[in-house]
Amino acid sequence: MTQEALLEVRGLATHFFTGQGIVRAVDGIDLTVCRGETLALVGESGSGKSVASLSLLRLVEEPGRIVAGAVRFAGDDLLRLSEREMEAVRGAKIAMIFQEPMTALDPVQRVGDQIAEGLRVHEGLARRAARARAVELMARVGIPDPVRRARAYPHEMSGGMRQRVMIAAALSCDPDLIIADEPTTALDVTVQAQILSLLDDLKRESGAGVLLITHDLGVVAEVADRVSVIYGGQIVEDGPVEQIFRRPAHPYTQGLIACVPDVELPRQRGRALQSIAGSVPSPFDRPDGCRFRDRCPSAFARCTEEPVLVPIANGHSARCWLNVR
Amino acid sequence: MSVDDLLVVRGVVRHFPLRRDLLGRTRTAVRAVDGVSFSVPAGTALGLVGESGCGKTTLGRCITRLEEPDRGTILFDGTDILGLAKKPMRRLRREMQTIFQDPYSSLNPRRRVGDAIADAFGIHRLLTPAERRETVAELLATVGLQREHAERYPHEFSGGQRQRIAIARALALKPRLIVADEAVSALDVSIQAQIVNLLMRLQAEYRLTYVFISHDLGIVRLISDHLAVMYLGRIVELGDAERIFTRPLHPYTRALLAAVPRPDPARRGQRLTLGGEPPSPIDPPPGCPFHTRCPNAQPRCRAEAPVLEALEPDRQVACFFPGGR
Numbered sequence: 001m002t003q004e005a006l007l008e009v010r011g012l013a014t015h016f017f018t019g020q021g022i023v024r025a026v027d028g029i030d031l032t033v034c035r036g037e038t039l040a041l042v043g044e045s046g047s048g049k050s051v052a053s054l055s056l057l058r059l060v061e062e063p064g065r066i067v068a069g070a071v072r073f074a075g076d077d078l079l080r081l082s083e084r085e086m087e088a089v090r091g092a093k094i095a096m097i098f099q100e101p102m103t104a105l106d107p108v109q110r111v112g113d114q115i116a117e118g119l120r121v122h123e124g125l126a127r128r129a130a131r132a133r134a135v136e137l138m139a140r141v142g143i144p145d146p147v148r149r150a151r152a153y154p155h156e157m158s159g160g161m162r163q164r165v166m167i168a169a170a171l172s173c174d175p176d177l178i179i180a181d182e183p184t185t186a187l188d189v190t191v192q193a194q195i196l197s198l199l200d201d202l203k204r205e206s207g208a209g210v211l212l213i214t215h216d217l218g219v220v221a222e223v224a225d226r227v228s229v230i231y232g233g234q235i236v237e238d239g240p241v242e243q244i245f246r247r248p249a250h251p252y253t254q255g256l257i258a259c260v261p262d263v264e265l266p267r268q269r270g271r272a273l274q275s276i277a278g279s280v281p282s283p284f285d286r287p288d289g290c291r292f293r294d295r296c297p298s299a300f301a302r303c304t305e306e307p308v309l310v311p312i313a314n315g316h317s318a319r320c321w322l323n324v325r
Numbered sequence: 326m327s328v329d330d331l332l333v334v335r336g337v338v339r340h341f342p343l344r345r346d347l348l349g350r351t352r353t354a355v356r357a358v359d360g361v362s363f364s365v366p367a368g369t370a371l372g373l374v375g376e377s378g379c380g381k382t383t384l385g386r387c388i389t390r391l392e393e394p395d396r397g398t399i400l401f402d403g404t405d406i407l408g409l410a411k412k413p414m415r416r417l418r419r420e421m422q423t424i425f426q427d428p429y430s431s432l433n434p435r436r437r438v439g440d441a442i443a444d445a446f447g448i449h450r451l452l453t454p455a456e457r458r459e460t461v462a463e464l465l466a467t468v469g470l471q472r473e474h475a476e477r478y479p480h481e482f483s484g485g486q487r488q489r490i491a492i493a494r495a496l497a498l499k500p501r502l503i504v505a506d507e508a509v510s511a512l513d514v515s516i517q518a519q520i521v522n523l524l525m526r527l528q529a530e531y532r533l534t535y536v537f538i539s540h541d542l543g544i545v546r547l548i549s550d551h552l553a554v555m556y557l558g559r560i561v562e563l564g565d566a567e568r569i570f571t572r573p574l575h576p577y578t579r580a581l582l583a584a585v586p587r588p589d590p591a592r593r594g595q596r597l598t599l600g601g602e603p604p605s606p607i608d609p610p611p612g613c614p615f616h617t618r619c620p621n622a623q624p625r626c627r628a629e630a631p632v633l634e635a636l637e638p639d640r641q642v643a644c645f646f647p648g649g650r
Contacts, residue, residue: 044513045484158602159377188376188540189584193598215513218586222593241590259518261543263585267567272525273547275518279483 003034005072006209007056007177012069014048014055023283025051025064027233030309031211033177038203038210040224040241042217042256046280048233049213053179056211057090074176092122095170097163099182104166105154111165112138112150118172137168142198160191164198171202178203181213196223217260221245226315229253232281232291235309239316249318251296252276290320298322330400331367331534332388332502336360337397339383343607356606357383358394359558362633365551367501370528370535372549372566374542374581376603380558381538385504388536389421390414401502422495424488426507431491432479438490439465439475445497464493468523485516492523499531506538521547542585546570551639554578557606557614560633564640574636574647577615613644621646 009031016023026048033039043049054060056071058078071078074093078086090096098104106114115137116130125133131150138146141164154162163183170178180199184192200223203210214220220227220241228238229250237250248254258274278295281287287294289304296303302321309319338361340354357380365371373381386392388399390406399406406417425431432441442464443457452460462472468489479487488508495503505524509517521544527533539545545552545566552566554575562575573579580599587596601618604610610617616626625645633643 044515160602189542189586190376190581190599191602192586193584193596194600197598216586217514217588221588221590222586222596224590245588245590256514257588259514260588261518261521261541261547262587263543263546263570263582264587265546266571267546267549270525270529271547272522273518273544275522276515277519279485279516280513 003037005032006035006074007031007033007211008070008072009052009056010070010072012052012055012071013067014051014060014064015067017063017065021284024233025283026055028068029228029230029233029235031228031235033209033211035176035209036203036207037225038200038212038223040212040214040220040227041230042214042220042227043230044215044280046283047230049215049230050181052230053096053181053211053213056179057094057096058086059090088122091118092173093175094177094179095173095175097166097170097178097180097183099185105162107154109153110151111154111157111162115150115165115169115172118169122173134168134172137172138165141165141168141171141202142194143168158191159187160195163187163191163195167195167198167202171206174206175208177209177211179211179213182215183212184219185214185216192219199223217257229256232286233283234291234319236292236320237316237318238309239313243313243316247313247316249312249316249323250292250320251298251322252292253318255295255297329366330364331402332365332536333398333400334364334384334388335362335398335400337362337384337387337394337399339380339387339392339394353607356558356609358387359606359609361397361555361558361560363551363553363560363563365502365534365536367534368528368532369550370537370548372545372552373536373538373555374540374545374552375555376581377540378603378606379555380606381555382506384555385423385506385536385538388502388504389418389423391423419498420500421502421504422498422500423504423506424491424495424508426510432487434479436478437475438477438479438482441479442475442490442494442497445494460497461493464496467496467527468493469519483516485512485520488512488520489523492520492527496527496531500533502534502536504536504538507540508537509544510539510541517544524548542570542582554581557603557609559614559643560641561615561643562641563633568640572648574640574642575615575644576619576621576646580618580620 011028012026013028014026016025041049055066112134115134119125119130119133135146135150143149143164184195224241227241227244228235231252237253248257255276261273276295290307293299293303307319307321309317310324311317312323337358339358340356343353346352361384375381387394439461442461446452446457461475465474470489509520537548549566552569553560554562556577562578573582584599599618604617612628613626613631616622631643631645633641635641636647
């Protein structure tokens with residue numbers, strides 16, 4: 001693959017300086033998103049995946065601080081831009097879609113106006129032109145009767161329609177990169193399928209890159225080109241999606257895949273679902289060495305040493321001593 | 326209905342009035358549950374599935390009378406609970422417990438966990454303080470927690486541990502029926518698997534009867550003996566869970582199953598998507614409620630509403646053309 005890298009994150013670290021100590025929420029991660037490609041950043045709660053995505057846009061709030069790394073995007077290191085330059089990047093070159101559009105949308109403003117607002121600020125369109133474009137965008141994301149729906153308030157729409165509004169707003173400035181944080185988690189599977197295929201179509205049409213943040217491996221299998229698995233603030237495995245599902249190399253990735261119940265598997269009474277023992281360790285007392293070792297079924301002596309991400313196959317690497325001979 | 330049925334639900338209706346006329350008569354209403362009947366044999370699990378807004382949560386609340394149905398009959402172990410006065414109902418409620426999605430909101434943040442569990446006894450005045458302490462310790466052990474955990478507060482626990490606490494509290498009164506409403510939906514996949522296993526183990530150990538409400542069909546298949554598929558306040562398919570999963574007969578059931586994402590990138594794009602969204606339960610379409618989204622809708626479906634009819638042993642379907650005929 002000789003694709004052009006759109007976003008290159010190197011050694012990004014975001015720590016929270018709290019009264020109880022330093023939380024290394026994101027602890028030196030690398031991510032690459034190419035044009036026209038979807039990278040899924042997969043992790044459970046507390047893994048650091050959402051802090052990582054907020055860090056890319058420099059939206060981390062006190063007591064959180066980005067302490068190291070580079071975020072290269074379109075020739076710039078976003079971490080070195082002025083706040084003013086950064087404003088121009090957010091919402092225009094990089095758009096963000098969140099899990100619950102109800103909280104991201106203004107409840108007292110008509111949805112058409114909310115989409116138009118971005119167009120006026122970032123593209124300098126006049127009010128009427130912006131409104132007309134907002135209706136076009138709503139039609140493009142599959143909202144029926146967009147002229148009438150543009151005058152609706154968010155609470156008058158279903159969750160799926162609100163997520164389409166969010167996507168229309170995100171697309172309004174023709175972004176190069178879309179960061180989607182759990183965009184379908186709050187939706188029914190039927191609507192989820194519609195939204196994912198919409199995102200996929202839009203990516204293909206515009207050639208934008210997508211960074212999809214999710215815990216849902218079904219969604220990952222459906223839309224990702226490449227996958228980075230995050231655990232305890234570190235990337236523990238990354239690679240092409242087929243490799244990750246067919247030959248997961250890290251015991252955590254293997255465990256995650258095994259935990260998903262298969263709807264096609266006939267029921268056998270008394271058969272337990274595979275699970276991963278324990279829970280994600282608190283960032284205050286992560287084990288030293290490999291952060292997964294106290295939950296890992298294959299842990300051995302060497303795991304007290306911190307493993308590094310090592311290549312296994314073409315474009316596929318894992319942070320686990322089992323892969324080091 | 327048979328003598329083994331612990332729960333029998335007959336013709337239950339729950340409408341939420343939106344507007345009334347001058348005489349106090351309901352003019353418009355949300356028809357959340359619109360005439361639902363099923364029964365659950367003791368020691369078995371009924372899975373209750375459907376998209377959000379289909380009425381599954383309201384139905385779950387009606388079963389334990391957290392919500393008063395407008396019409397219908399609910400028999401618990403042969404007793405008509407809708408006719409019960411407050412006191413006998415309170416006594417009976419010990420035997421029917423609910424586990425909700427978000428354990429955090431169902432636990433008082435200022436009560437120690439041990440006290441929260443013991444509260445259940447307090448209300449029903451069953452045990453001495455010493456017996457209570459011992460029983461709390463036993464319950465904590467049953468759900469995989471330690472005796473010391475009784476002294477801690479809910480915020481000191483992870484989401485999975487809090488759900489274990491909620492389960493311990495539900496078990497405190499030795500219930501026979503547990504209504505689990507999206508009980509594992511908010512949990513991380515690795516933890517979700519642990520809690521599902523715990524619920525299955527407890528069912529076998531205590532011969533519990535479950536009504537398991539969930540949007541996750543993979544988990545539902547793992548747990549359920551029987552399945553009820555709801556659409557717009559009504560059951561559209563009901564019967565033996567394995568048979569329905571293997572050969573769904575209602576087009577909605579088929580669409581729901583086809584929409585489940587499979588964690589396998591090789592099968593990408595094979596997921597069939599159901600168009601549109603469920604119509605509003607305020608103004609359901611005439612005829613079959615599913616006809617607006619049904620791929621095989623015929624003129625008859627727009628005019629007449631099909632009723633749930635037995636098609637084969639242990640299988641009822643509300644469709645004029647079941648199985649696509």
